[in-house]
Amino acid sequence: MQAIAQPSTQRESGLDQADLRQYLSFALGKEAYAIDILKVQEIRGYEAVTPIANTPAYIKGVTNLRGNIVPIVDLRLKFNVGEASYNEFTVVIILSLGVRVVGIVVDSVSDVIMLRDQEVRPAPQFSAVFDTRYVSGLATVGEQMLIVVDIDQLIRSSDLMLFDDTRELV
Amino acid sequence: MSLDIGRFHQVFIDEAIEHINALEALALKLDPEKPQAEELNAIFRAAHSIKGGAATFGFEGLAQLTHALETVLDQVRKQAMAVTGDLIKLLLSATDCLRAHVASLQGGQPIDQDIEAKVLGQLQRAGGAEDGGCARTGAVPAQTHAANGGSCIVVVKLEAPELGSPEGMLRIEQALSGLGAVERLTSADELAHAMEVRMRLTSSISAAEVQESLAFVWSNDRFRIELDAPPGAPADYSSKPIVATASFAELEGDDAGFFVENLPASLERAKPNDPLALTGRRSYDFRPEAAQFGRRQVDRYVAIPMDTSSIRVGVEKVDRLVNLVGELVIAQAMLVQSSAHAGTELSESVSSNLGQLDRNIRELHEAVMSIRMLPISYVFSRFPRVVRDLADKLGKRVELVLEGEETELDKGLIEKVTDPLTHLVRNSIDHGIELPAQREAAGKPPIGALRVRALHQGGNVVIEVSDDGAGFDRARLLEKARGHGLAISEASSDEDVWQLAFLPGLSTAERITEVSGRGVGMDVVKRNVEQLGGRLSLRSAAGQGTTVTIHLPLTLAILDGMLINVGAHTYVIPLTHILENLQPSADAVKTVGGGGKVVRVREEFIPLIALHDVLNLAPRFEQPHEAMLVLCESNGQRAALQVDELVGQGQFVIKSLEQNFRKIAGIAGATILGDGRVALILDVAALLRAGQRSEPALSTAQ
Numbered sequence: 001m002q003a004i005a006q007p008s009t010q011r012e013s014g015l016d017q018a019d020l021r022q023y024l025s026f027a028l029g030k031e032a033y034a035i036d037i038l039k040v041q042e043i044r045g046y047e048a049v050t051p052i053a054n055t056p057a058y059i060k061g062v063t064n065l066r067g068n069i070v071p072i073v074d075l076r077l078k079f080n081v082g083e084a085s086y087n088e089f090t091v092v093i094i095l096s097l098g099v100r101v102v103g104i105v106v107d108s109v110s111d112v113i114m115l116r117d118q119e120v121r122p123a124p125q126f127s128a129v130f131d132t133r134y135v136s137g138l139a140t141v142g143e144q145m146l147i148v149v150d151i152d153q154l155i156r157s158s159d160l161m162l163f164d165d166t167r168e169l170v
Numbered sequence: 171m172s173l174d175i176g177r178f179h180q181v182f183i184d185e186a187i188e189h190i191n192a193l194e195a196l197a198l199k200l201d202p203e204k205p206q207a208e209e210l211n212a213i214f215r216a217a218h219s220i221k222g223g224a225a226t227f228g229f230e231g232l233a234q235l236t237h238a239l240e241t242v243l244d245q246v247r248k249q250a251m252a253v254t255g256d257l258i259k260l261l262l263s264a265t266d267c268l269r270a271h272v273a274s275l276q277g278g279q280p281i282d283q284d285i286e287a288k289v290l291g292q293l294q295r296a297g298g299a300e301d302g303g304c305a306r307t308g309a310v311p312a313q314t315h316a317a318n319g320g321s322c323i324v325v326v327k328l329e330a331p332e333l334g335s336p337e338g339m340l341r342i343e344q345a346l347s348g349l350g351a352v353e354r355l356t357s358a359d360e361l362a363h364a365m366e367v368r369m370r371l372t373s374s375i376s377a378a379e380v381q382e383s384l385a386f387v388w389s390n391d392r393f394r395i396e397l398d399a400p401p402g403a404p405a406d407y408s409s410k411p412i413v414a415t416a417s418f419a420e421l422e423g424d425d426a427g428f429f430v431e432n433l434p435a436s437l438e439r440a441k442p443n444d445p446l447a448l449t450g451r452r453s454y455d456f457r458p459e460a461a462q463f464g465r466r467q468v469d470r471y472v473a474i475p476m477d478t479s480s481i482r483v484g485v486e487k488v489d490r491l492v493n494l495v496g497e498l499v500i501a502q503a504m505l506v507q508s509s510a511h512a513g514t515e516l517s518e519s520v521s522s523n524l525g526q527l528d529r530n531i532r533e534l535h536e537a538v539m540s541i542r543m544l545p546i547s548y549v550f551s552r553f554p555r556v557v558r559d560l561a562d563k564l565g566k567r568v569e570l571v572l573e574g575e576e577t578e579l580d581k582g583l584i585e586k587v588t589d590p591l592t593h594l595v596r597n598s599i600d601h602g603i604e605l606p607a608q609r610e611a612a613g614k615p616p617i618g619a620l621r622v623r624a625l626h627q628g629g630n631v632v633i634e635v636s637d638d639g640a641g642f643d644r645a646r647l648l649e650k651a652r653g654h655g656l657a658i659s660e661a662s663s664d665e666d667v668w669q670l671a672f673l674p675g676l677s678t679a680e681r682i683t684e685v686s687g688r689g690v691g692m693d694v695v696k697r698n699v700e701q702l703g704g705r706l707s708l709r710s711a712a713g714q715g716t717t718v719t720i721h722l723p724l725t726l727a728i729l730d731g732m733l734i735n736v737g738a739h740t741y742v743i744p745l746t747h748i749l750e751n752l753q754p755s756a757d758a759v760k761t762v763g764g765g766g767k768v769v770r771v772r773e774e775f776i777p778l779i780a781l782h783d784v785l786n787l788a789p790r791f792e793q794p795h796e797a798m799l800v801l802c803e804s805n806g807q808r809a810a811l812q813v814d815e816l817v818g819q820g821q822f823v824i825k826s827l828e829q830n831f832r833k834i835a836g837i838a839g840a841t842i843l844g845d846g847r848v849a850l851i852l853d854v855a856a857l858l859r860a861g862q863r864s865e866p867a868l869s870t871a872q
Contacts, residue, residue, distance in 0.1 A: 067493030
């Protein structure tokens with residue numbers, strides 16, 4: 001975690017830092033995604049998840065994170081991409097969203113990158129694995145296109161049915 | 171019905187102090203530029219809570235004060251009155267007054283009636299004056315503010331060039347005039363030989379603040395502040411600008427320095443050149459704008475004896491401790507497990523040390539868990555008084571029976587359940603129990619019985635308020651519901667009809683009395699309970715009484731439970747629901763129409779619920795006679811849950827699923843097992859309900 005939190009792709013560090021943000025990029029299927037690193041609490045291996053009856057398959061269950069019960073969502077299953085296999089390389093990103101802590105399973109975690117706000121361009125209507133509602137923009141790093149995801153919105157969305165509507169995030 | 175007055179007074183006082191502190195902190199935070207509605211509401215609530223408690227316990231002075239305060243705050247909250255520096259000062263002086271009052275209740279110094287009357291007057295005037303007074307004064311310059319100021323005598327030593335000269339006096343006067351109205355007390359004649367001059371300063375700020383302000387002008391040894399002349403020697407204030415403009419103009423009479431009485435002593439004690447000693451509390455906000463109305467001399471309540479037998483700690487700190495100890499328990503369990511694998515290679519001393527560690531950690535765990543838990547007697551202990559007063563008022567005779575006072579629940583819940591419960595108790599007396607004559611006419615004993623009891627049931631605390639009064643009037647509820655345009659059939663079950671009582675706005679007009687408070691109905695009680703994650707049910711029979719049952723979760727309670735396995739999964743069944751475990755013979759299980767199964771247990775047929783069906787799991791044993799049955803009961807319903815295996819009994823720390831997730835039907839919560847895995851706690855009541863109605867499993871799957 002410590003190592004990941006350090007910027008590894010520092011560019012133009014001498015310039016104005018104000019609009020630079022750090023993102024965590026991860027792979028889901030063939031696409032690369034990025035989320036605001038401030039929403040990431042930690043990255044863990046996939047372990048001992050207790051399944052919950054009568055919930056959708058992508059809700060893998062709950063796990064014990066230092067005494068807190070945290071739900072684990074497999075985004076691969078939810079969006080039908082990648083291979084939903086679980087082994088020692090399976091990665092869970094623990095997100096801290098307001099008062100809630102949620103874990104998401106992705107194919108792999110790639111990097112921490114720095115992006116300027118203007119580098120994140122509005123996304124055209126396109127067919128990503130998830131609804132463009134949850135996409136805050138597109139960015140290019142080197143040759144690769146990154147889909148910048150509003151992870152708050154995605155996790156909170158009624159699509160995922162993670163929370164009762166009664167309690168707002170934040 | 172024995173009354174331990176001391177105990178519930180202490181609870182009230184502790185709470186009142188908490189509310190007063192909150193009030194003060196919030197008032198200090200208030201920003202006249204842009205007051206936050208949330209803060210205003212919070213202040214109002216704090217005042218309201220004190221008032222409610224004070225009224226309940228018959229502390230009339232306090233109730234009167236808070237009522238006036240509440241009236242002012244209500245207007246502010248509704249934006250009928252602007253937030254001004256004056257208003258904040260008024261709030262703060264009211265806070266002081268409340269604090270002093272509470273301290274005197276606690277056995278401190280006697281209440282200073284004068285101050286209290288004065289603040290009360292100010293509050294009442296402010297409340298009555300609506301927006302006019304308060305908002306207007308906001309724009310008036312400082313020296314005309316008289317909301318809660320006073321007068322004091324400032325004595326300034328003259329220094330060499332000024333000695334005996336009128337200019338020196340003028341300069342001093344100018345310096346003081348920035349703070350308020352100045353009156354020379356040293357005549358020109360005296361001035362010729364005087365070493366010091368005396369000025370009466372009438373100002374809106376407290377003497378302590380005068381002291382602070384003047385410290386910028388003169389060194390501390392050059393001036394001192396004295397008590398003003400006692401009341402009875404009315405100074406000619408009417409000619410002062412103060413009275414002409416102030417909307418809280420009560421300075422005429424006995425205004426002899428509300429803030430000043432204790433000052434000489436306090437100033438002596440607090441070395442004048444130590445600014446912190448003057449303000450007393452170091453945690454105060456020292457932003458300049460806060461200093462304007464934030465600092466007050468606090469020596470007034472230094473004398474309150476501190477309760478050293480308990481400390482107040484933030485709940486989040488305790489929660490963190492609870493989590494950490496939980497982790498420790500798990501880590502220890504793992505250690506024991508691996509030591510068992512190591513077998514004989516492990517030396518005996520290591521094993522015995524592990525045993526010692528085990529005991530210590532268990533004790534630690536229990537101690538930590540108990541921090542948050544309080545007996546419900548904290549709530550119950552106020553009921554005897556409530557019941558007595560109310561019964562007297564209404565001319566009814568009521569015997570109160572309290573049961574299960576030792577039932578422990580989370581402190582947070584205790585606080586929040588107090589109001590709904592008090593409301594239910596009041597409701598029972600007001601609307602449930604009849605007058606003695608009516609009761610006798612109905613063939614009942616003249617003394618009504620009101621029973622409040624608490625018990626643990628599974629993962630819940632159950633609190634029941636029951637009376638043997640008239641019960642709900644079915645016909646009238648139906649009529650009311652129709653009046654509200656609700657289509658409800660005459661043939662509806664009683665249960666459905668009682669639910670109507672929980673609908674907002676449906677409390678029948680005849681039922682609202684002064685006793686039942688500010689129009690808070692059953693709907694509010696229900697909402698409050700539901701906010702706590704609980705549920706509320708009502709049983710009533712005409713002429714026989716009403717029972718309201720509140721089921722509350724114990725967020726942090728320890729649950730006695732049975733670990734069971736279904737397939738590869740482990741669940742916990744709360745022990746209180748379990749009647750017995752059995753393994754049925756093949757012919758004891760019958761299939762009834764529609765595919766449901768029943769099992770015969772000692773001449774009784776009990777519905778059988780296969781957990782693997784309900785939970786969509788692959789079981790190890792399909793057939794009930796191969797599996798185990800756990801006979802459970804909830805709310806008078808019984809069913810046998812089919813499980814694969816019983817693992818064992820234990821105590822489990824209930825963890826909320828909803829904190830990071832949502833409520834899952836059939837699951838009451840979760841717990842962490844010794845090996846760190848999460849096991850879900852079954853909600854037996856919900857399972858039985860679902861089984862009873864033969865609903866298609868638990869339909870939250872989606």
